[in-house]
Amino acid sequence: MIELPPLTQIPNQAELLVTHEAIHPFVHRTPILTNASIDRKAGAKLFFKCENFQRIGAFKMRGAASAALRLRPEERERGLATHSSGNHAQAVARMARELHIPAYIVMPHDAPRVKVAAVKEYGAEITYCNNTPDERQAALDAVVRQTGAAFIHPFNDFGVIAGQATCAMELIEDTDVVLDTIIAPVGGGGLLAGTALAGRYFSRRAEVVAAEPKAVDDAARSILSGRIESNAVNLTVADGLRTNLGERTFAIIHRYVSEIFLVEEQEIIDAMRLIWERMKIIVEPSCAVPLAAILKHPERFRGQSVGIILTGGNVDVDRLPFGQS
């Protein structure tokens, strides 16, 4: 097992390369799919990086692996801790199981049953809390104090960001054309920050842009104002994108991401339906946000080769956003 040094600043090219090497035993090199009928609709050549086929069903496995491998052995053996009701919880739980160490996950009482079941299946210990930022933090602090486990932040961590960067590194390496644009969705910004670094270090040409639900447009506003903005409400079908940026992700995104496209809820659902129906793969609503942006701005992407990161496929098939007619 390759162990990694801690990262205290924005990772450089060599640090991303060694991260990719180190996490290799813990993640899949996911396929890149294309679809002629969606290409015709978009007027562009789209390369979908399928992190829905990643272990635990989402790219978060990359960041969790990268962060866990940066802990000193005596830290690591006390276990991993985090707060999350989503894919990051599963990723931390799964990585802990791979390393044969305990995992402690703080989840809200009202977390989806399927997410709780998945985390339990990986053998993690769950602590329930009320669903407010303060209570979540208090519950996490208590868990860390009692167990000595290492907190793995869902995104605001250079180790996590370096892990997420490996997704776009593979996208760039495995695509047989030179990409003009790479587009990723943005929530807390871990994936987007990593993608921006990968684009800068490993692509001759690709511009890295982002897509965000208009209902939670904090990242777009943060880029404009130059400081981290937040959302008054966070109601969007793209449940993976409700979070605000952190200072580490913001520092990278502000510097290296040129544009954030905003899309409406119905546009997200329509794009998700298009991926399901044409590509026959299951993707989360968050995945559909970049495609929605491309279909909304055909003039921006026309004729281009565009890499799209499909972030994950963990949806509750009992609660889909399509019309149940």
Add this chain to the structure above:
Amino acid sequence: MIELPPLTQIPNQAELLVTHEAIHPFVHRTPILTNASIDRKAGAKLFFKCENFQRIGAFKMRGAASAALRLRPEERERGLATHSSGNHAQAVARMARELHIPAYIVMPHDAPRVKVAAVKEYGAEITYCNNTPDERQAALDAVVRQTGAAFIHPFNDFGVIAGQATCAMELIEDTDVVLDTIIAPVGGGGLLAGTALAGRYFSRRAEVVAAEPKAVDDAARSILSGRIESNAVNLTVADGLRTNLGERTFAIIHRYVSEIFLVEEQEIIDAMRLIWERMKIIVEPSCAVPLAAILKHPERFRGQSVGIILTGGNVDVDRLPFGQS
């Protein structure tokens, strides 16, 4: 374009090989996926042949291509005709478009809107009829009389059977282990008959078995009684499997298929959910029937390498069989 001679009897090994060669420009060589977590649940090593990624989203493209290439040029240019409200309609329409000839599809008035739209998108001319066998046949006869188009039967045609056989040929060729069993669902029997021939001609060991919804167990009863049985009602979630066998498919299946496993409706839905949730791919209920059979009879399949044909992925995402809680 390779043209094929007509088939008036059960195709032999060489005829399947040349069929595979001839249809190559019109079909995808679909991937074979594996899933460690479903393997653990099944106690077997499963190889899923993903015809949900086939053109038009189902294996039916193979049979339509094989049948169309067997028409004499002067027949072919008058166009293709069929009756179907499902994947075969789309396959015939798409193949006609590939050959730049007309397609005439007879569909019931109450066919799903999405299926009608897909057939229209391929440029076919639709004739609506009432949803009874007699009226359907009358409408088809009228279309054929008026247009001179060639009728492509959905399954009871040796050309179609030869086309469907190419799916298992690829499964056998592209799997890096020797398969112990190949399992396919059975409706009209075109796929199963083709799979049985492919298994017999191209596998050193594989036994070909089938799976069928208990609610429409006509094929299982036909094997026992030695003649084609039919269903009094055909209510099953596996809408691709409601048809009875034809005499050509029966002749092959009766001879070469050793066993047909029956599964309950809820077992089909549970297996479909398992494929969706673990593999992150969209498959039709019919696809889940073989996996349901494997999970129901673990002792039969334990420790084996089993090839499973996933027939297609054309589901209406607005009407899924999962509980909408």
